Amino acid sequence: MTTNQLMFVIFSAVIIIFSILTVTSRRILRAATYLLFVLVATAGLYFLLQFNFLAAIQLTLYVGGIVVLIIFSILLTSHLGDKLEAPGWKKTVPALFVAVFGAVMCTITILQYNFPMEVITGSDRTKIREISYSLVSTEKFGYALPFEVISILLLASMIGAIILAKKRKD
Amino acid sequence: MDFSIYDFTSFNQGIDKFFFENLTPFWATVVEMTIIGLVFLIFYALVALFLIYAERKVCAFMQNRVGPNRVGPYGFFQLIADFIKLMLKEVIPIKNADKFLFNLAPFIVVIASFMAMAAIPFAKGLHAVDLDIGILYVIAVSSMGVIGILLAGWSSNNKYSLIGAMRSGAMIVSYELSVGLSLITIIILSGTMQFSAIVEGQANGWFIFKGHIPALIAFVIFLISSTAEANRGPFDLAEAESELTAGFHTEYSGIKFALFYMCEYMNMFIVSSIAATVFLGGWMPFHIGGCDGFNHIMDFIPPFIWYLGKTFFLVWVMMWFKWTFPRLRIDQVLTLEWKYLLPINLVNILFMAFIVLMGWHF
Numbered sequence: 013m014t015t016n017q018l019m020f021v022i023f024s025a026v027i028i029i030f031s032i033l034t035v036t037s038r039r040i041l042r043a044a045t046y047l048l049f050v051l052v053a054t055a056g057l058y059f060l061l062q063f064n065f066l067a068a069i070q071l072t073l074y075v076g077g078i079v080v081l082i083i084f085s086i087l088l089t090s091h092l093g094d095k096l097e098a099p100g101w102k103k104t105v106p107a108l109f110v111a112v113f114g115a116v117m118c119t120i121t122i123l124q125y126n127f128p129m130e131v132i133t134g135s136d137r138t139k140i141r142e143i144s145y146s147l148v149s150t151e152k153f154g155y156a157l158p159f160e161v162i163s164i165l166l167l168a169s170m171i172g173a174i175i176l177a178k179k180r181k182d
Numbered sequence: 183m184d185f186s187i188y189d190f191t192s193f194n195q196g197i198d199k200f201f202f203e204n205l206t207p208f209w210a211t212v213v214e215m216t217i218i219g220l221v222f223l224i225f226y227a228l229v230a231l232f233l234i235y236a237e238r239k240v241c242a243f244m245q246n247r248v249g250p251n252r253v254g255p256y257g258f259f260q261l262i263a264d265f266i267k268l269m270l271k272e273v274i275p276i277k278n279a280d281k282f283l284f285n286l287a288p289f290i291v292v293i294a295s296f297m298a299m300a301a302i303p304f305a306k307g308l309h310a311v312d313l314d315i316g317i318l319y320v321i322a323v324s325s326m327g328v329i330g331i332l333l334a335g336w337s338s339n340n341k342y343s344l345i346g347a348m349r350s351g352a353m354i355v356s357y358e359l360s361v362g363l364s365l366i367t368i369i370i371l372s373g374t375m376q377f378s379a380i381v382e383g384q385a386n387g388w389f390i391f392k393g394h395i396p397a398l399i400a401f402v403i404f405l406i407s408s409t410a411e412a413n414r415g416p417f418d419l420a421e422a423e424s425e426l427t428a429g430f431h432t433e434y435s436g437i438k439f440a441l442f443y444m445c446e447y448m449n450m451f452i453v454s455s456i457a458a459t460v461f462l463g464g465w466m467p468f469h470i471g472g473c474d475g476f477n478h479i480m481d482f483i484p485p486f487i488w489y490l491g492k493t494f495f496l497v498w499v500m501m502w503f504k505w506t507f508p509r510l511r512i513d514q515v516l517t518l519e520w521k522y523l524l525p526i527n528l529v530n531i532l533f534m535a536f537i538v539l540m541g542w543h544f
Contacts, residue, residue, distance in 0.1 A: 015211045041336060045283060048329060064315045068322040076325025076358070083332050084351050087344070140315060140375060 019060055026053040038095045041086050048079045065140055188484060191307030218310055222299060226448060233447040235261045236494075237501055244505040265440075273436035276338065283337035288434070288441040290330030295448045297323040302455050303377045305465045305485040316377035317365050320456060321358070324411070327449070328354040331413075331420060331430050334442075338433035346429025349512050350420030353410055356519040357417075360407035363527040367400040367534045368393070368460050371543060381464040386472075388463040392543050396534040401461045403523055403530070405499065408453035410515070413446060415504035419512055454496035458489065462496075465489040 027050050034046040051074040058067035150156045201210040235250070235258065242249025250257030276284060298320050303309040313319050328351055335347020369375055371393045372383045390397050410417035421429040431442045458464060465485035469477045510518070537543055
């Protein structure tokens with residue numbers, strides 16, 4: 013076993029174990045912490061594949077942004093002693109059914125799809141310069157339009173948030 | 183394997199070659215990782231200890247006192263005594279606390295600062311990893327630290343801790359923006375995010391001089407917002423010992439308190455070394471473009487002396503801040519960020535982009 017395979021096994025084990033713990037934990041802040049481990053391990057996988065840019069974005073957005081936001085809202089709303097009650101069988105059985113159905117669907121799709129084996133060598137697979145150019149280019153494989161649309165969506169939601177926050181005051 | 187204090191590249195490659203020739207690739211990687219980890223651990227502990235001593239001395243000088251002066255020459259062994267005391271002290275278990283998160287929180291803070299340190303170039307060829315996204319990586323991993331503070335505050339089951347954690351959460355999330363944007367200003371000038379390339383780009387003048395006024399503004403904003411990021415005074419609202427006992431680490435004792443305490447100083451060291459690398463040239467000696475004779479004299483001072491000198495100068499500036507300014511209120515902190523620093527920063531980036539576009543920089 014090479015070091016890369018060993019690291020892959022460790023990261024995958026962390027992702028699987030903590031994903032299960034995230035959804036089964038009865039304490040909400042612990043669930044958020046387990047989610048943090050899952051996201052960090054995913055970033056580790058990206059680093060292993062040498063997609064450094066993607067890994068750093070994963071860390072900034074999900075770990076530094078979304079998990080902090082989740083923890084922040086939990087801090088504001090719940091107490092230390094709070095425990096979610098165990099769901100009854102009316103909820104467990106359909107959830108189990110959906111989970112098994114989804115898992116079978118995914119497995120079948122993955123097994124049927126013939127992954128093209130392409131070995132890319134070299135250390136810099138993620139050229140930030142190229143990513144940045146394609147983000148603002150209007151040519152083929154350019155993302156100028158989606159970029160602008162998302163910017164407008166963000167602006168709209170920011171204005172909406174400000175208006176909502178202001179209304180409550182007076 | 184030739185060793186030179188001016189260039190560590192061949193030294194590191196020699197060690198690397200030695201291990202890969204004598205061991206299987208798997209074990210060579212494991213051994214190298216262990217060595218690097220141990221070196222960083224020792225460095226981490228030594229720098230933190232030294233900074234704690236330095237802070238006590240600097241604080242004493244600012245307040246017209248002597249500071250520690252009993253144990254050893256100039257009180258230098260005081261910190262070793264304190265260290266042993268902290269190591270041997272009882273770790274008091276907290277009733278009604280979330281034990282798992284309570285024990286986990288200090289480690290998240292330590293890991294975040296430890297990961298950030300991996301990307302810092304200490305001298306030519308002397309860095310753990312030289313990623314092509316260096317600056318982005320440091321911003322990414324240092325954003326993890328706040329999670330440790332939030333968890334520590336919540337899981338202690340103490341109202342002071344919770345208030346401290348909430349304040350620090352609101353503050354760090356806001357000031358991360360300013361840190362990121364002021365670094366982006368310099369990325370525009372340098373055209374790269376790789377730390378080694380950024381340092382090489384300052385061979386004919388540091389970026390703070392090459393970038394005219396925008397670089398200077400970015401430097402000042404970086405200093406202010408990174409002081410807030412490191413939870414240092416005048417932004418030490420998370421701790422605020424006169425209002426919240428000790429804020430988020432009120433309930434911590436013994437070695438776990440020591441971890442938080444060490445982290446505060448290491449974060450200060452890390453942000454100072456990033457400021458030194460990005461704005462003041464890192465290990466690059468003081469060069470003036472064109473004056474070859476002068477540059478050559480400066481080259482005789484080894485790179486890591488330059489690096490440490492700049493970093494400790496900035497650390498000293500941050501200590502100066504702490505003992506000069508009174509602590510801000512939380513609303514003042516947020517006003518400063520959102521109403522002043524952020525708009526100035528955005529205009530500053532435009533200004534810098536314009537200068538680079540016109541080719542007005544040196």
